[in-house]
Amino acid sequence: QRSLAEITELIHTALLVHRGIVNLNELQSSDGPLKDMQFGNKIAILSGDFLLANACNGLALLQNxxxxxxxxxxxxxxxxxxxxxxxxxxxxxxxxxxxxxxxxxxxxxxxxxxxxxxxxxxxxxxxxxxxxxxxxxxxxxxxxxxxxxxxxxxxxxxxxxxxxxxxxxxxxxxxxxxxxxxxxxxxxxxxxxxxxxxxxxxx
Structure with a gap:
């Protein structure tokens, strides 16, 4: 059950990270350079996917x-x-x-x-x-x-x-x-x- 709680938190955190992706079509000049935003989006996607992958691995180990x-x-x-x-x-x-x-x-x-x-x-x-x-x-x-x-x-x-x-x-x-x-x-x-x-x- 503790492992399940950790898996649930991983999924929740992964979703929050993915929600942090910026819509580049709505960028304004005050938001900063486009390249920085593009890089940030890539990191958010990779980080969220990494957390989800760990959650899936943990689910498999529960064997249920x-x-x-x-x-x-x-x-x-x-x-x-x-x-x-x-x-x-x-x-x-x-x-x-x-x-x-x-x-x-x-x-x-x-x-x-x-x-x-x-x-x-x-x-x-x-x-x-x-x-x-x-x-x-x-x-x-x-x-x-x-x-x-x-x-x-x-x-x-x-x-x-x-x-x-x-x-x-x-x-x-x-x-x-x-x-x-x-x-x-x-x-x-x-x-x-x-x-x-x-x-x-x-x-």
């Missing part, structure tokens, strides 16, 4: 095919979740008709799958039955979602919010606010706020 299957499916979920996040442009945020059920699904893919399936895999290694494994899965899933909700709510509870802070219209508080108000009134409020040039996080 179900655990390998669980972690492989978690990795697939992570990639799918990140792809969805990156494929959504800023301009289309307000047109995305996202409800709380969709938010839960997307959050599970990009944040919860790895922890949930790792918890389930730990119970599999301990030879617990399917019921206990499912309880561990649910624990990991809801723990990850709680962490994501806490992250989403930070711009609304901080006393001082930087004007440069990124505001995500698909964050949990905004999605819940949309369901409370109704889609049409929500779009109207967001449009009015965008016309003023900034959003009031406190409202």
């Amino acid at each position: 095919t179900k655990v390998v299957e669980l972690l492989a499916s978690a990795l697939m979920d992570l990639i799918q979740g990140v792809y969805h996040e990156n494929s959504t442009s800023k301009e289309s945020y307000i047109t995305d008709d996202i409800g709380i059920s969709t938010w839960k699904e997307q959050t599970f893919l990009s944040h919860g799958a790895l922890l949930a399936k790792s918890c389930q895999a730990a119970m599999e290694l301990a030879k617990h039955d399917a019921e206990v494994q499912d309880m561990a899965f649910q624990y990991g899933k809801h723990m990850a979602m709680s962490h994501k909700i806490n992250s989403d709510v930070q711009p609304f509870i901080k006393e001082k919010t930087s004007d440069s802070m990124t505001f995500n219209l698909n964050s949990a508080p905004v999605v819940l606010h949309q369901e409370f108000l109704g889609r049409d009134l929500w779009i109207k409020q967001i449009g009015e706020a965008q016309e003023k040039g900034r959003l009031d996080y406190a409202k």
